[in-house]
């Protein structure tokens with residue numbers, strides 16, 4: 007039974023791709039305001055889990071409940087409008103548009119909803135949205151590149167921008183799929199600081215990371231996924247000491 | 261009743277065969293090269309004009325004036341003698357009579373060459389460009405091809421007679437042990453169907469039983485991996501394109517006695533063939549063939565007077581209607597794979 | 604609410620002046636006669652509208668001529684049944700083509716990519732085939748729909764007897780021939796351009812660009828992209844209907860060939876040639892194609908012979924024969940070649956070329972003094 011402060015409840019989810027059991031009996035509860043890390047070797051099913059949550063994939067069985075609402079069966083845009091945003095493993099951005107516009111678009115989605123026939127207004131008169139976007143870019147340290155083509159950014163900058171695109175929506179739940187991959191050490195640290203700052207504002211996060219430095223500096227809870235199953239679950243200290251986890255990480259490499 | 265249905269079924273076969281052949285070539289090119297080729301119909305048209313050209317060459321005449329005889333208008337009689345006949349005698353006459361099937365000899369090298377030139381010259385620069393740009397460039401090429409043909413052969417259809425011995429109808433009913441003269445079918449259509457079946461069989465056998473074919477099939481299933489294996493895909497792509505051009509050309513050559521070719525015949529067929537490919541499922545060879553025949557036969561049924569009386573105009577739109585319905589019900593067509601061409 | 608930024612205002616004013624002054628500045632080019640100018644306006648509108656769907660939203664429709672044709676038919680029917688006045692005809696045509704686009708778009712937009720292109724093509728071909736066959740009572744088949752003395756024109760009869768002579772469309776009783784017709788069409792082009800400019804610069808336009816750039820991201824960002832694409836589709840269908848209606852105003856004869864896929868292909872050509880996704884590009888593309896169509900198709904062998912006269916004998920004959928393939932009836936060959944060259948070398952169209960040249964000059968001017976200024980791929984001002 008979900009306790010009152012559980013925002014996200016992944017309940018008995020299975021996902022099969024043909025013969026591959028990519029997610030097996032996943033049961034995951036994320037509590038309000040916490041940062042929940044999901045770690046595991048390549049191909050464990052971490053991204054697939056996020057895909058199921060945001061409605062990109064339908065689970066083979068089981069369901070996902072967000073704040074009392076059943077997400078399964080809803081369209082991705084409806085799920086986003088409920089307050090879930092995601093940073094993808096390979097950046098999903100508007101490569102043909104400027105960085106500023108990339109960040110303004112999600113802000114408009116937040117303000118105007120899923121559809122608004124907003125043709126007579128000029129974008130230039132959206133001063134509020136524009137300022138908000140500029141502040142957001144300052145927060146992620148990208149203000150200076152606001153007029154650049156998003157497609158020409160470095161990989162790390164694309165992620166930072168994508169993070170800004172999610173944060174500007176003030177989502178209740180933020181899903182991050184390897185947010186620091188491809189970033190320099192310095193940018194990784196800035197991102198950690200940024201994520202800590204949001205945390206202090208009470209945003210719930212699910213984060214997938216390979217970089218243990220990032221995981222242990224941010225996570226309140228960790229779930230370990232291997233071959234589609236959760237093999238361990240608990241606080242960072244509990245997980246660190248768990249022999250099963252070490253086996254899962256080292257097992258495949260000998 | 262059974263006879264009527266069977267006859268309509270037969271009537272749909274030759275058109276279906278043409279659709280299937282064009283769709284097969286389109287799919288080969290799309291499946292291997294990943295290129296949406298709007299010029300494929302033009303290749304069909306160019307093939308048809310290979311037959312026209314061949315016949316025109318064969319029937320080049322020497323005109324001699326025979327002063328001893330007078331024409332009905334009182335002028336000296338012009339005696340026209342085709343050159344081939346002058347050179348080869350009776351064999352020349354046979355050649356003229358069989359000009360359509362005989363023109364295959366020139367069609368194959370011409371189409372192969374054209375295909376290779378096209379691929380090397382232009383298409384290969386478009387492998388990585390968006391589908392919209394591929395459509396646009398091949399669409400432009402199609403316009404060029406048809407305008408060139410128009411400027412050399414004129415705008416009007418040029419009838420190509422079928423060989424005299426193959427003009428009649430075959431009594432298929434009697435052949436199958438039914439009453440004589442109930443189900444008869446023009447011989448040339450039968451030939452076209454068998455010819456197409458042979459080519460389709462040939463292409464499938466080629467892909468199935470040769471190493472080249474295996475690589476190509478692997479490439480169709482998963483282009484990136486094959487590229488990673490270090491196999492020289494480029495040369496094979498060129499050959500595939502040439503092959504597809506030959507298939508389209510042959511389909512065009514043999515169709516000329518059924519429909520006198522004009523410069524825009526290719527576009528007319530292309531639009532339909534694209535619909536066929538999409539119905540069959542983009543990238544699926546069996547899908548292309550099955551959908552080609554399916555739509556040809558449906559079209560034949562839709563042009564029955566009884567059906568037209570029931571739903572006026574249905575013969576004009578049946579193919580498109582089927583396409584719309586299939587695309588909406590089965591997003592990837594009859595045999596299509598996931599994720600092909602959906603971006 | 605209708606405030607415009609300075610750049611937008613300048614662009615709009617410049618465009619307006621250029622259009623209205625066309626009878627003057629096109630004089631040296633021999634193109635300043637009403638008939639051609641009207642076509643410039645009409646196909647300009649068609650291309651501007653097509654660009655809203657293709658250039659902004661990224662959906663390549665191969666069936667837009669259907670809406671153009673429907674607009675023509677609707678306008679002629681309005682002339683026949685209601686009134687010879689152009690305004691009701693235009694309104695009727697835009698509404699009818701809009702509804703038609705709504706129906707077709709609703710179905711076609713359930714697929715994207717090439718499937719969408721094929722669906723639109725299929726619908727357009729269906730319309731074309733039907734217009735020639737069962738719909739003959741509405742379209743008058745191959746002859747085309749035209750005005751006759753016996754048309755009811757209920758509205759006009761209310762106010763008096765029909766004027767004698769062949770009926771022609773009017774505006775408040777004024778005949779729309781010649782330059783009046785041009786200014787009538789020009790007014791609509793300017794309006795069409797203005798609306799397109801507003802759309803491009805609006806949040807809605809930004810969403811369309813977002814859909815073109817990454818539809819997946821739009822979905823995960825909380826947008827229901829369906830109604831956006833449908834709105835773009837219907838708007839561009841209405842533009843096409845408007846253009847078709849104007850063609851019927853200037854020449855009240857509607858034929859099914861206007862709906863053929865070649866006509867759909869032509870508007871794609873115009874948009875690409877000028878530059879898909881830009882505001883003025885499609886208009887320029889339309890003008891250039893109509894201009895050269897006019898010039899090239901009028902050239903015949905006599906003119907060519909005079910042109911190549913300076914060459915030595917034999918060579919001039921050869922030149923005439925070769926070049927005659929590209930003019931007159933052969934104009935489409937030239938068009939096809941230009942099109943292939945554009946797609947191969949300048950997929951952004953003429954506007955891209957202009958931008959590249961401008962960029963070249965920019966660099967020359969700024970690089971010695973201010974090398975840091977040429978940031979990689981600066982976003983072009985919008």
Ligand SMILES: Nc1ncnc2c1ncn2[C@@H]1O[C@H](COP(=O)(O)OP(=O)(O)OP(=O)(O)O)[C@@H](O)[C@H]1O
Pocket residue numbers: 023026028046047048049050051052053054055095
């Ligand atoms: N759409 C799909 N169709 C078929 N198989 C898929 C699909 N998506 C993922 N898989 C498979 O499911 C398994 C889990 O993939 P997933 O991307 O979730 O792994 P991951 O844990 O995110 O790995 P990584 O750390 O490399 O990102 C893999 O074997 C993958 O090949």
Ligand SMILES: [Mg+2]
Pocket residue numbers: 052053054095183
């Ligand atoms: Mg992953």
